[in-house]
Amino acid sequence: MSDTVGLTRDEMAERAALDIPNGAYVNLGIGIPELVARHVPEGREFIYHTENGLLGMGPSPAPGEGDPELINAGKRQVTALPGAAYFHHADSFVMIRGGHLDLCVLGALQVSQRGDLANWSTGAPDAIPAVGGAMDLVAGVDTIFVITQHTTRDGQPKLVEECTYPLTGPAAVDRIYTDLAVIDITPDGFQLVELSPGVDYDYVAERTGAPLIPIRSTP
């Protein structure tokens, strides 16, 4: 298989969006998760939350029309849709910590077969530690989707038996969308749900750092 096997970043985001129920309140992490907002499936409406104090976040403003004080958690300028509401940080995390968001889509450095997530630090001794709202999101939001490349740039698996990087939260992740597959976290470990076009089980399994349960055949 070639280097261009599997989904693009945008296709991964589109695939994840398919699994978000209509009317859901959703927080999108920085990076590929931000792309999910471009792919609302026909007939559905999602309401986006950004932890810096906005519910009803819309797309980027037209050039020259933004307000440097209307930004998202990634500190990029955004817009507010009709029905939006502004609030302060404590109220914003009432929504997160109190379990009011339906779903959060995050990036990952590593996900373990138990759903442990590591996405804030490589633990490198000279790194400036920075956590932001990630730990609150994984502790507070019921359903956590992860979008990530299946492996690191140098080919190491990001889906692993045990995370070696510092955790964002234990047993946090529900489902993982990679360029190669959709994989659920189950009590038995990584459960393959769907293969990307042109990808087969063995290709994914070889690049996964823990056992991968094949798609159950319909009985």
Add this chain to the structure above:
Amino acid sequence: MSDTVGLTRDEMAERAALDIPNGAYVNLGIGIPELVARHVPEGREFIYHTENGLLGMGPSPAPGEGDPELINAGKRQVTALPGAAYFHHADSFVMIRGGHLDLCVLGALQVSQRGDLANWSTGAPDAIPAVGGAMDLVAGVDTIFVITQHTTRDGQPKLVEECTYPLTGPAAVDRIYTDLAVIDITPDGFQLVELSPGVDYDYVAERTGAPLIPIRSTP
């Protein structure tokens, strides 16, 4: 001395108002304390807080002009002055518990010489216990004034060595305004500050259930 010795309810409220500093944020309890609002000394401005969600409370509305949903903690209709703000109950008690109010004026069943306050229950076995916001106010507000008749209707002292009624809070009261006198709570106990017109030390001391330290003579 006659039955009409000492201050009226309204005069007690007027006297207490004299000791409220300009610009103070003040919560007034139900009963005689409510009358304090009628007596803002010349040249001063107080901002009244009512714990059910209003800062900048004004006087009762003109007949027929009230809103049954604009009330004070005593559930009487009030008005909102220019510069008022509405907020919910949790935010209202942030102001109280967080020490943001300058002063609170409360009624009392009993005050002990250490400043313990009892003002919510007589502890009678068939009473319906009801506490409202009194315990939060005494725990959170720095300066607590009490306005009360010096004795009960049957002549028992309300200023006592130890409260026999259930406490609202220990060591809470700073100053007491009665029909007979102004009395401070000090580390040494009740300290007479001022006698009402026509009242002498012995008259007050006889009606006080703990030692009353005389007014210090100017050295």
Add this chain to the structure above:
Amino acid sequence: MIDKRTASPAEAVADVSDGATVMIGGFGEAGSPIELIHALIDQGATDLTVVNNNTGSGEVGLAALIKAGRVSKMICSYPRTANSTVFPELYRSGRTALELVPQGTLAERIRAGGAGIPAFYTATSVGTPLEEGKERRTFHDRDYVLELGLTADFALIKCRVADRHGNLLYNKTARNFSAVMATAARTTVVQTKEVVEPGALDPEAIVTPGIFVHRIVTVPDPAHESVLVAEGGSYP
């Protein structure tokens, strides 16, 4: 299209089950969702735990719910108000239990429940009979007690205007407990005088964002408890 409107008060409270915990907004009559409470009486759920600052007055609204024998426990700060006769009788006869909570602690316990905070410390009630049974702990040389977050199956609240998403504005001091309770219930049901389209409300001024609201019922001309009581009304 996100649309949280529900056809009627009856439909909005149809799934309240026996034994449910129900937070009811209001401080005295300000903010009391009378029409939702009356729909709950009609619906018949019983053995309820009700959270409200008071216990209602006369024989309408919350007092009527209590009088109908549906409330096995009240959690409140001030169960004794003018024209409040229903609760005292049931309480004295042991048919309705009471958990008395200082008003600020009640508001904060509800806020904590909605905020995913299981417990917090407060100085309120330290050294009083209401400290009984609570854990005491010292921080920075002052004593505090541990209080637990409070959540509910349903919150029934009243507002002035809502949009289809459930963004709410209240009327003056009717905001009181309602804006906090909206955050602490699995299902928050709102009666509003008016529903507007998303975008009609200033996003800077919204008090309760729609994420906390699940059902909206329009009651254009809600009854006032004091008026009903003055008329000697009773429900049903």
Add this chain to the structure above:
Amino acid sequence: MIDKRTASPAEAVADVSDGATVMIGGFGEAGSPIELIHALIDQGATDLTVVNNNTGSGEVGLAALIKAGRVSKMICSYPRTANSTVFPELYRSGRTALELVPQGTLAERIRAGGAGIPAFYTATSVGTPLEEGKERRTFHDRDYVLELGLTADFALIKCRVADRHGNLLYNKTARNFSAVMATAARTTVVQTKEVVEPGALDPEAIVTPGIFVHRIVTVPDPAHESVLVAEGGSYP
């Protein structure tokens, strides 16, 4: 007449003493009170503990305060942002300490400080390296950690419009930490684009009631951090 206006940023921060804890509003550049921060740099107070979600960018505003060596400790959730070079250097050289706090816990600790709550429990950080040194406790079969309320000597914040009493409205997502910090400082200093008379602001829409505000300075046309950084600006 209650009037919290102060003549200048310099006057508003004149009494910040060495060793003070200063909360500074803003999330990135949104809500950052640049003019107040620059006045604080001019004023000279040092050995400060600063609470902010980030550590500023470029060499203006918060980053300039850090670069000037005035900050001995940062309490924040995300000290690493685009164009943030000042803090990393001082941190690596050990000249500025860092207390890293998850963003929601930071907001809630500040809110608790303002609310008279010395401590609360949260599930955030359980099972992670940031749990270290915290007390763990189980409620309803889930584990939580104890977090302490956070207060400050000063809060420096920015708003859009204030009245003389200190009632505040903010601009969009510039509200962020500022409205919480206003409650948690002994002295809250606000820079506003505009001051209006009491009564000009809708009492239903006020975000920060005046009780939390002590000094108001008018800065009609505040600088934007991103513009200053793009211009290669540095302060002083």
